[in-house]
Amino acid sequence: MKLKKALVFSSNASNIASLCWGANSLAQESVAIVLGTESQANEAAAWAGKVLWLGEKAQGSMAESYTGAVAELVKKEQPELLLMGCGTRDRCIAAKLAVRLGAGVITDAATLEVDEAGSVLVKRNVFGGAAQATVKALGAMGIVLTSGGFDETAPAAAGSVEKLDVQIEDMGIQLLDTSAKQEETVDIAVAKRIVAVGRGLGSQENLAAAEDLAAKLGAEMGCTRPIAEEQHWMSRSRYIGVSGATVKPDLYMALGISGQVQHMVGAKSSKIIVAINKDAKAPIFQDCDIGLVADMNKVLPKLTQLL
Ligand SMILES: Cc1cc2nc3c(=O)[nH]c(=O)nc-3n(C[C@H](O)[C@H](O)[C@H](O)COP(=O)(O)OP(=O)(O)OC[C@H]3O[C@@H](n4cnc5c(N)ncnc54)[C@H](O)[C@@H]3O)c2cc1C
Known part of the structure; x- marks a missing residue:
């Protein structure tokens, strides 16, 4: 059984392909919301049926400032699932979306599957990984945060990219500066x-x-x-x-x-x-x-x- 539609969003656009693999395996239609460069939006179109491009993050803004824009797109697209990344900013946005949309949020999903009744069943590691809990979001749409780990398939299709003009909100926080960490980082x-x-x-x-x-x-x-x-x-x-x-x-x-x-x-x-x-x-x-x-x-x- 597959869902009709899954939406994908991450404040880190480089996660989008991996999330789309998941969305494509769970739903008949995948739509990616991309906050990033034009080339990242075009790249996402190789994985999602449709890309809604919010443009690049405005100077000095936090990704949370796009919560309203994402919420409006969710209302318009009416997916059964919003699949998001697991980063700190994504967690903040998911919490705000949950309040605005009245949706349940499940974080740190290890695996996702759709059962015969069309519910998304999510397995999460609990007790430091010693056990797994299976949970599902109630309501018309669930928000699930995952770090990926989906089976990589070939690009789904050449989807279309729609550039949107969005209003960003004042979230009470302003980004002043970013600097590279001294410590080596490896993916x-x-x-x-x-x-x-x-x-x-x-x-x-x-x-x-x-x-x-x-x-x-x-x-x-x-x-x-x-x-x-x-x-x-x-x-x-x-x-x-x-x-x-x-x-x-x-x-x-x-x-x-x-x-x-x-x-x-x-x-x-x-x-x-x-x-x-x-x-x-x-x-x-x-x-x-x-x-x-x-x-x-x-x-x-x-x-x-x-x-
Ligand atoms: C909430 C929580 C979260 C945690 N999260 C993580 C996590 O994300 N990742 C993680 O790794 N750990 C995590 N841990 C710690 C985890 O429980 C273990 O303590 C840790 O993984 C053990 O690391 P280790 O295997 O290097 O050391 P040890 O358990 O001390 O094992 C060392 C092994 O090396 C072997 N050995 C010794 N000398 C040699 C030799 N010369 N040649 C060959 N073998 C030798 C020993 O026989 C032993 O089996 C977490 C713990 C908690 C409580």
């Missing part, structure tokens, strides 16, 4: 191969061997939360799990990672998981396709040499 969610390290690494010096392996495999480096948040050996954008990134590469190499549920929630959609851990009883061995009980620091140089 690990799109990596096709990942070499991830955990506390079994032992010391920062041992990172070099894992990086050599990643270079050989053409892989991105990832890590567990303690490596980024406690040891600060890698940037926060590289940690994977319930409070970090969700990844789904073809190959996930978990080196010196115990495999706690909070980490695996973000990694378990990988196609092949290879684990190296010196403890044969480590939970990661329940989740991997290929497991090697060994000291990673002894094995890695040999493995890289073999490759």
Whole structure:
């Protein structure tokens, strides 16, 4: 069963393609609302049946200032689902939309499906990823926020782009300045191969061997939360799990990672998981396709040499 229509919106226009994949799999018709450049609007038209382009964000404005414009489009288009990104600005906008439209909001959706009755069933991770809850929004339309993870399909069709003149609202906040973060940022969610390290690494010096392996495999480096948040050996954008990134590469190499549920929630959609851990009883061995009980620091140089 499919919905008749799903609308897609994210304050970050680079999320639109991924959200459209989701909308196309759930609904017969997808419409994307794009707040961004003309090329981002044209790009979205490859994925959505129709693109409603709000133009670029006005200087000094916050994305929330477009809440009224988005609410009007929702009223006009009358979708059964509004699919949004999971970023901070999207959360603010979703809350404001919920009040204006009298709609329910579901955040952090892990998966979505439409049941026989035409309701959108959403699975969300709860208890730090140890369990999942299934919820649905009541009413004519639900607002669901997700970081994506939909099966990537080919572009849906060449949709049309309609440029709209919209009034932006004063939201009581003015954007004064933006500056690049000093910390390295990586979009690990799109990596096709990942070499991830955990506390079994032992010391920062041992990172070099894992990086050599990643270079050989053409892989991105990832890590567990303690490596980024406690040891600060890698940037926060590289940690994977319930409070970090969700990844789904073809190959996930978990080196010196115990495999706690909070980490695996973000990694378990990988196609092949290879684990190296010196403890044969480590939970990661329940989740991997290929497991090697060994000291990673002894094995890695040999493995890289073999490759
Ligand atoms: C609310 C909440 C949210 C969380 N969110 C996240 C999250 O998003 N991401 C995340 O990663 N964690 C998260 N955590 C933490 C999580 O529960 C684990 O503590 C963490 O994932 C463990 O990291 P680790 O595997 O690196 O370390 P450990 O659990 O300490 O495991 C280290 C492993 O390395 C092995 N080892 C040791 N030496 C070697 C060696 N020489 N060679 C091979 N193996 C070796 C050990 O046998 C062990 O299995 C969260 C926790 C909470 C409570």
